[in-house]
Amino acid sequence: MEFKIKKINVRTGGILIALMHVRDADLYDIYSMDRVKIKKGKKNIVVTVDITTSSKLVKPGEIGLFHESFSILGAKGNEKVEVEITKKPSSIHFIKKKLSGGRLNEKEMYSIIKDITEGVLSDIEITYFVSGCYIHELSLKETVALTKAMINNGEILKLKKKVVVDKHCIGGVAGNRTTPIVVSILAAAGITIPKTSSRSITSAAGTADTVEVFCKVSFSIKKMKQIVNKTNGCFVWGGGLNLAPSDDKIIKVEHPVSLDPVGQLIASILAKKRSVSATHVLIDIPVGRDAKIEKMKNALRLKKKFKEVGKAIGLKVKVYITDGSQPIGNGIGPILEAREVINILKNKSKDRYHDMFRRKCLHIAGDLIELTGKTKKGKGYMYAKNILESGKAYTKFKEIVKAQEGKVRDPDNMRLGRFRYHFYAPKDGKVTFISNRTINRLAKIAGAPHDKEAGLYLHVHKNSKVKKGDKLFCLYSDSKQRLEFARKEYKSWGGIEIK
């Protein structure tokens, strides 16, 4: 059937929609949310139909196209196009199968993830998929199929290396900026580590936000490959790449009901690792009150699944369960974390907490070195320590930063927020709890991660002994208003317990 294109200059935000008049819909037996294929010359797209009873937007004989659709078709408006009714995509049948308790094979999972990636499935349809996966938990086979489908529906960084390592932290812990140090040690050891990182979601800064203090983090896959081939490592913002892109759309529909099905979590993490050609991966699962994983039982369950799925897709996975009961390191916020990273790389010891943080980095780096077989079991830590203490890791860090078009600056010369506010101990005692959630929130209120200079410096950690009036932490911001808001919020929440 022939229609005339009517351009509607509105973006729908991903999904491809066409508007049709009710008289045409009745004529051709089309219902709201059905799909049609629009052909214009050699180009064609499948769009979801929305039906209108008013002739103001489209008249009978016209098909209204929103921005995304007419830009794909290269339409100018008023052209005649051929419109064909298409069957429901078969991915919908597979979603229904999963919803009804069936098991999905690789082909079916691939079809669903492909259609999510390409904007063929609507939020409602993706929600049915997530519901099915939540209620009928993904089996090992299905999780593997999902992981593979995510890998194969995104870009892949191909590296001609036998061993490629990567790491991932489940998150939720403030500070904890181990990645720049681990990458520098591994790359200095001659091991390829093409690290992609996220920006902050709930935390005060992600690795991408922190490294951005020194250099660019947004690169294409092609440019990333050049950096890795040159330096063995990189710190690239993953959100700017197209690795396993279905993930974001799935997470979007999970948020309103706070779902986080285990199968999807594992598939999404491991797919992104496999997409950069990783062969050996370390997963850091911090466990503790106010961390993302609060119970050891759940961490162990996750550990088992990570290893199983990793094995099935040819990844050697080591899972490292760590203490997530308090922030790691003293600085929280991009510059404050960057400063700490540089101090460790320059082997400047600051205090006990700084050293704990340093040891965690060495454990992760050491475990990864052992995992690749470069050293024997039990020798990785010392190997990593030697690289760090020799200054080779710092040299490597500077090299990567340079390859990312930046320059390492002296942390002591970096400007922190113009305004600062100290928080003091209200009584004598021992610090028994520091909430990751509170610390992250305060740093975000101060302006992190958008304002690189905003954040928080912790003067105490768990088990610190304090006297009334001792400094607990200092908040930095360029906005007095934000500091004042943070002060009030801390007063109402608390977050540091002294007993």
Add this chain to the structure above:
Amino acid sequence: MEFKIKKINVRTGGILIALMHVRDADLYDIYSMDRVKIKKGKKNIVVTVDITTSSKLVKPGEIGLFHESFSILGAKGNEKVEVEITKKPSSIHFIKKKLSGGRLNEKEMYSIIKDITEGVLSDIEITYFVSGCYIHELSLKETVALTKAMINNGEILKLKKKVVVDKHCIGGVAGNRTTPIVVSILAAAGITIPKTSSRSITSAAGTADTVEVFCKVSFSIKKMKQIVNKTNGCFVWGGGLNLAPSDDKIIKVEHPVSLDPVGQLIASILAKKRSVSATHVLIDIPVGRDAKIEKMKNALRLKKKFKEVGKAIGLKVKVYITDGSQPIGNGIGPILEAREVINILKNKSKDRYHDMFRRKCLHIAGDLIELTGKTKKGKGYMYAKNILESGKAYTKFKEIVKAQEGKVRDPDNMRLGRFRYHFYAPKDGKVTFISNRTINRLAKIAGAPHDKEAGLYLHVHKNSKVKKGDKLFCLYSDSKQRLEFARKEYKSWGGIEIK
């Protein structure tokens, strides 16, 4: 926190959305799809937040409101408003409970349906609810709770009558316009029957479309009550009222995956009956190939549930399983069906199929009369027949049409489509199948129900003996193009089988 309203002159189509800049979202810990309460003077609304990183739409300090929201608040733009973060509505916890296999009590179900009705829940959240109800099928208790929640979250037609009857047909059968006749007989018998009807969805005409040939069908609850109090009956379009309004939003998210959970189907039908104060209800379930219900087993299962739920909410329900294997009556389309209704009311017998249709009407009317106790069992049919044959039903029909501001016209003077096309038997034999789906589609292609004069007249029914070249049916339309399209479609589908 204080924000300045920025008006965004776009409709979102129901759900209340506000746009916020990412800097404010970070400051106040608000994530996409979280909810905030906006207070302006004495008015306040809860809206779902969408977050933007561009300052083009809203700047930090501004809150962008779409048409639905600023019209509720009576906002002009640029006013300062107080914005408060609200917790997730508790309905979301109940949805998650159902999704996880829990059972919902009356209070929980009420909360979900209330929030669906008021636009508090998004399509994604409603989809999780439907998924939960689909996978963990609603128990009798839950179905009853859902029915009550639907009734209590819509308008109610209060009638001061001890006995109020109603009927409903599950649908899918072409023709089958029993309602105008049944209502006329019942109302003439002195029984109150406040009938609301739908317009066509997949069929060529709904009762509302057919009665509209003679009079208005769109009235307020108040006006509907006046009509019923005056005449005992009415034919009002249900879509124009506000009875169980959550239903439409639930059906919208069910369509893409073709879900139709039994619990929801029953709740939606019975809620609408109870909302017009019905006490005695007859449900017509046509069963047959190409009808909505194709298998007797499913019809019997539905019958049992209808009776159970009806009993629990104080409705006497009679379920009548009928032959749905072919169209009922000869005329398909608004005027063609209206003509047949008038002929039956005027006791003009046309042919065998016309008489079969008439008998079905009398059975339904008779059963309803018996159900109310007005006659003994087995005497209802004759009672209804006497009313019909006495002319009282026709008088009553004219009376109701007059109350609905219209006038009954002579069907023989009604204009049918200017163009007509006959379809002929391709060979000698017996008609073994007439597809409801095909017949409805052809009438819709011809222009029904929008074009009242469009439709189809059947010259044969199942078991008719035909000779090659005999008329099978005639299609009427005001558009030659539509007729031509219908002809081609019929050629490719078939739909009438002769053996």
